[in-house]
Amino acid sequence: MQTNLADFLRNTPEGEEAKSIVGNCVHCGFCTATCPTYQLLGDELDGPRGRIYLMKQVLEGHAITESTRLHLDRCLTCRNCESTCPSGVRYGRLVDIGRKLVDDKLEAEGVQRPARERIARWVLREGLTRPALFGTALRLGQMVRPLLPGTLRNKVPALSSTAAPGTWPRNAHARKMLLLDGCVQPAMSPNINAATARVFDRVGVQLLVAREAGCCGAIRFHTGDHDGGLDNMRRNIDAWWPHIEDGAEAIVMTASGCGAMVKDYGHLLRNDPKYAERARRVSALTRDLSEVLPDFADELHTLAGAVPRDNRRVAYHPPCTLQHGQQIRGKVEALLTGLGVEVKLCADSHLCCGSAGTYSVLQPELAYRLRDDKLAKLQATQPEAIVSANIGCIAHLQGGTGTPVMHWIELVDKMLG
CATH class of the missing domain: 3.40.50 (Rossmann fold)
Structure with missing residues (x-):
């Protein structure tokens, strides 16, 4: 698909990357068959092919409307379309770029999201990415859970359903791997990482948690705060690097969402001269739990x-x-x-x-x-x-x-x- 970049995007990393991705799309429509939102709504613009067309218009400098933003917002970024696409279109990367461009362009024109949406996005970015703050908020929410609105109550587990983490093994082993603690997981389900550490301990591997590491960057990056997301990534690289130099064999992920993000560090930081090489190394070392235990x-x-x-x-x-x-x-x-x-x-x-x-x-x-x-x-x-x-x-x-x-x-x- 031919794309003529608008002047403001020409020769920029994001513009050239998005143009390349759009260029791989042959508009076959195979993706619509596996797109959940297209199946629910039946609207071409709520499927990958339609959204690619909308983003192509954005890249070429055409007028952007709130309808454009709505259709991009409705995308789950599940990337099922990537598994289906015969042409290898990296749709997930394209939609990250497209959403940011649409938000920036509309904001520059004075078209802001409704106040409720802006507040919700700010709370998600600032609350979910800080484990201590999120943990406190979750405990307060559990105390008043019966009084919460239904949609929020469904997100707050009952106190009785939060499994105790159990013991974290303290045995030292010659083989060592890093473990990302995560943002919401330690508060919502503290037993996951502890169980992982116990299983690895039984097979002779010690899991290490770099306490300076925090959010993988996905929450900020996927909601349009690319700079904030990249800062999260750099902090994690700094936290992990001494352990990597000491011989950590892998960075183990118990949350697949974090794993998908960290495996992309090398690409997202490829233009950062200070972090590019270390980011590539971190991505290469990152393994989902299901890749290591077999x-x-x-x-x-x-x-x-x-x-x-x-x-x-x-x-x-x-x-x-x-x-x-x-x-x-x-x-x-x-x-x-x-x-x-x-x-x-x-x-x-x-x-x-x-x-x-x-x-x-x-x-x-x-x-x-x-x-x-x-x-x-x-x-x-x-x-x-x-x-x-x-x-x-x-x-x-x-x-x-x-x-x-x-x-x-x-x-x-x-x-x-």
Whole structure:
């Protein structure tokens, strides 16, 4: 698709990158078949092909309207279209650039978002990315949970449902890997990282947490605050670098949303002379949990065999950030099956559950329609529990069902006693 960049974008990194991405699109429309919002709304402009057309107009300097922003806002950035696209269009990167351009252009013309939206976005950027602040806010929310509006109450887990983290192993091992603690996960589900550390300890790997590391940058970056997101990335690189120099083998991610972001550091900081090389190294070292543990499958099988099994039947929901963002499929299912768990994928398992980071807060109507459809299909497998690999999906799904929803590593931890 031919694109003639407007003067304000010509010879800029973002403009040239977006032009290259749009140029790969052949407008075949295969993406519409797997786009959740297109399936819900039936509007061409609420599918990837239509949104690419809108962003092409933005790149060429055509007039931008609030309708343009609305259609881009409705995108989940699930990147299912990337898995479907025969031409390799990097749609997720394009929509990040497009949203920022649209917001900046409209703001320059004095067309601001409604005050309620601006406040919500500010709260998400400033609240979710600060673990201490978020933890305090969450505890307060849990205390008054029955009084909260329904959409917010669904996001605040009941006090009784927040699993205690258990013990963090203190054994020293020759093999060491880094673990990103995350923003909301330590408060919402503190047992995930502790369970991960216990499992790794059992196979002879010590997990280290660099306390100076914080938000991966996804929340700010995907809501248009690119500068703030890049600052988050640089801080994490600085925090991890001494451990990398000391021989840390990998940076392990227990939240697939964070993993997809950190694996992109090398690209996003490629033009930063101070951080480009280190960012590439960090991205190369980053592994989702499901990429690391299969290397220890034999040890895990032996350890699980020493503990009575409960022959649990679970439904697995693969997050979009894992199956489409990182293109990782089948690893979790294979690992759990090898440990004696009966694992079921639901119908349309490739489709988004509606969580999508901040999407379920900013676009609740569409998010809950997607969630309810996903839960109906998951429940059709008659599971004893639902497992996933991303805290956002776990919290979003748990808000709509009484069936336990957990991270799959917590199940492995229980199986090892």
